[in-house]
Amino acid sequence: MVKRITLGGSAVLGVFGTCTEDFLLTAPPTTDEEQLNFSQELEVLTVPLLVGSSSVVGSLVAGNSNGFVVSGIAMRHEIALLEARAEGLNVRKLPGRINAAGNVILTNDTAALIHPGLIARAERVISETLGVDVQRGTVASLKTVGMAACATNKGVLAHPKATEGELSEMDETFGVPVNIGTVNYGSPLVGSALLANTKGYVVGHESTGIELGRIEDSLGFL
DSSP, X not given: OOOEXXXXXXXXXXXXXXXXSSEEEEOSOOOHHHHHHHHHHHOOEEEEOOBTTBXXXXXXXXXXXXXXXXXXXXXXHHHHHHHHHTTTSEEEEOOSSOOOHHHHEEEOSSXXXXXXXXXXXXXXXXXXXXXXXXXXXXXXXXXXXXXXXXXXXXXXXEOTTOOHHHHHHHHHHHOSOEEEOOBTTTBSOGGGTEEEOSSOXXXXXXXXXXXXXXXXXXXXXX
């Protein structure tokens, strides 16, 4: 099994892709080797997608088993493509000026932690689309919670400078074990390089064996 990979030659997998229990959305094209790694490790259907003609899909989309919230810059045909591939799931744009959904939403199938500056309508869209309870907060004082942590239905791995109060809030919000760690040889922005669900994970190729051990412990793979 290959845990450490690149996506389009980049180690920041979470910037260019986002993962749920059933789907991986990534900027096209992905190589045959990348597709195989994703299929083996995550057991998902890979959906090639651009958002607003941009390749930073992981920064612009947040999703779970109930649906996807996408940046307001998404074009109609991109939304239609996602709706067709993820048939039956909710797909909605995130309203407001702060709308890089993948950066500002940290979610699993039961809850979401969001950027504290999002407008009330954005909070409602997130709750309705993803079918989750929503809390506002930060991780390591960062409002871009989607890049500062990675959440699954089995655990959360967060920025190493997350405070005790923030870790306690995430534990209460998500109802799963919460731990701290790094990726890509010391990067604290865990969500920028880690794609995970309850079935497996992949992480940027620069990550160390110690970092993989922390991921596996935190997300319930040990």
